Amino acid sequence: MVLEDWHTHNELCRHAEGTIQDYINKAIELNLDLIGISDHFPYEYLEQSSLLIKEIPYQEYAMRLDEVDSYLSTIEELKTKYDKKIQIRTAFEIDYFRSHEERLRKYFENTLDRLDYVLGSVHILHGKSKLFAFDDRRFLSMYKEYESIDSIYLEYYKKIQYMIKSKKFIFDILSHFDLPKKHNKRAINKGLVMNEAIKTLELTKKADLTIEINTGGLRKEVHEQYPSEEIIKEMFNLDIPVLLGSDSHHPNDLGYEFNTIIELLKKIGYNQLAHFNKRKREFIEIS
Numbered sequence: 001m002v003l004e005d006w007h008t009h010n011e012l013c014r015h016a017e018g019t020i021q022d023y024i025n026k027a028i029e030l031n032l033d034l035i036g037i038s039d040h041f042p043y044e045y046l047e048q049s050s051l052l053i054k055e056i057p058y059q060e061y062a063m064r065l066d067e068v069d070s071y072l073s074t075i076e077e078l079k080t081k082y083d084k085k086i087q088i089r090t091a092f093e094i095d096y097f098r099s100h101e102e103r104l105r106k107y108f109e110n111t112l113d114r115l116d117y118v119l120g121s122v123h124i125l126h127g128k129s130k131l132f133a134f135d136d137r138r139f140l141s142m143y144k145e146y147e148s149i150d151s152i153y154l155e156y157y158k159k160i161q162y163m164i165k166s167k168k169f170i171f172d173i174l175s176h177f178d179l180p181k182k183h184n185k186r187a188i189n190k191g192l193v194m195n196e197a198i199k200t201l202e203l204t205k206k207a208d209l210t211i212e213i214n215t216g217g218l219r220k221e222v223h224e225q226y227p228s229e230e231i232i233k234e235m236f237n238l239d240i241p242v243l244l245g246s247d248s249h250h251p252n253d254l255g256y257e258f259n260t261i262i263e264l265l266k267k268i269g270y271n272q273l274a275h276f277n278k279r280k281r282e283f284i285e286i287s
Contacts, residue, residue: 001259001262001286001287002033002273002284002285002287003030003031003032003033003034003244003255003258004032004033004034004035004036004087004243004244004273004275004284005027005032005034005035005036005244005245005246005248005254005255005258006034006036006038006089006091006117006119006173006212006243006244006245006276007036007038007093007119007175007212007214007216007245007246007247007248008023008035008036008037008038008039008245008246008247008248008254009038009039009040009093009247009248009249010022010023010037010039012039012063012067012071013039013040013061013062013063014059014060014061014062014063015060015061015249016039016248016249016250017249017250017251018250018251020037020071020074020075020078021078022251023035023037023248023251023254024078024082024086024088025251026251026252026254027086027254027255028082028085028086030254030255032086032254032255033086033087034086034087034088034089034275035086035087035088035089035254036088036089036090036091036116036117036245036276037075037088037089037090037091038091038092038093038117038119038245039062039063039071039092039093040061040062040063040092040093040094040095041062041063041068041092041093041094041095041108042062042063042064042065042067042068042107043058043059043061043062043095044058044064044065045065045103045104045106045107045108046058046097046100046103049100049103051097051100051131052130052131053131055130055131055132056124056131056132056133056136056139061123061133065107068107068111072090072111072114075088075090076090076114089116089117089276089277090114090115090116091115091116091117091118091119092108092111092115092118092119093118093119093121093175094108094118094119094120094121094169094171095121095122095123095124096120096121096122096159096160096162096163096166096169097124098159098162098163098166101166101168101169102168104168104169105168105170108170112170112279115279116276116277116278116279117172117173117276117279118170118171118172118173118279119171119172119173119174119175119212119245120163120169120171120172120173120174120175120209121175121176122156122159122160122163122179123135123136123179125152125155125156125159126155127142127145128145128146129142129145130142134152134156134179134180135179135180135182135183137183140183143185148188148189149180149185149186149187149188150187150188150189150192150193152180152185153178153180153187153193153196154192154193154196156179156180157193157196157197157199157200158196160174160200161199161200161203164200164203164204164207164209165203165207171209172209172210172276172279172281173209173210173211173212173243173274173276174204174209174210174211174212175212175214175245175247176212176214176216176217176226176227176247177197177200177211177212177214177226177227177231178197178226178227178228178231179226181217181222181224181226181228182217182220182221182222183220183221183222184221184222184223194230194231197227197231197234198234201231201234201235201238201240202238204238204240205238205239205240209240210240210241210242210243210274210281211227211235211240211241211242212226212242212243212244212245213225213226213227213232213242213243213244213245213261213265214226214245214246214247215244215245215246215247215256215257215258215261216245216246216247216248216253216256218256218257219253219256225257225261225264229264229268232264232265232268233268236268236269236270241272241273241274241281241283242265242270242273242274243273243274243275243276244258244261244262244273246258262286265286266286270286271285271286272284272285272286273286
């Protein structure tokens, strides 16, 4: 069975452990066929913007702008070094901030020809009083500003919808689709939230994007992959391509529960996984 891990982090993001080399060594040890190095793109480009980015500890979430080139060069060197042992892909995970796409492009666009894919994500919401990282446990008190957890889900999906519809924000893969459940914060009005999720899936299909099945949630309080089986079934009905990501923050997280997820995908009806190279999507068979 071909096993490819498309979502990994390393020590550059300040909240993961291990070097890029450590992750590649572990991936080879695990007999993975491919590892995607996809650390967080810097938030620094927002420092002089109107967005009050200093309301969140963004320095703890991503590499710095002056580290971007060395990050890309390191991956390129390792691709050559381990060419005979494992496929290595170059990527960024990038957070979406509406109305700041043009500012991002000034810093990001010149890296595109060095990338194999881009993960598009939402971790930051505007909140009722200030920006907050809803998946950071330190911000759980902000949830009290909302009528219910449903409001956070709805704001989250609306932001993803803007991300998908944006003509200036470039990405290939939608990450951790139902991330607000991370701390086991489940929707109360499940029908309301699911309707918004389906709208988001329909936009994803229209934009011909891929969605990752992220096993990081299985290591979190919610003990469930992102997205849920119910959402994956809707994705299958819409014929949305998928691939696997462990969202590793330690080399030992690589390929986490991939065999379990592949069996789930097969049960639902999937028989292919997406595969990227130089931002071109292909497919591999699920055996």
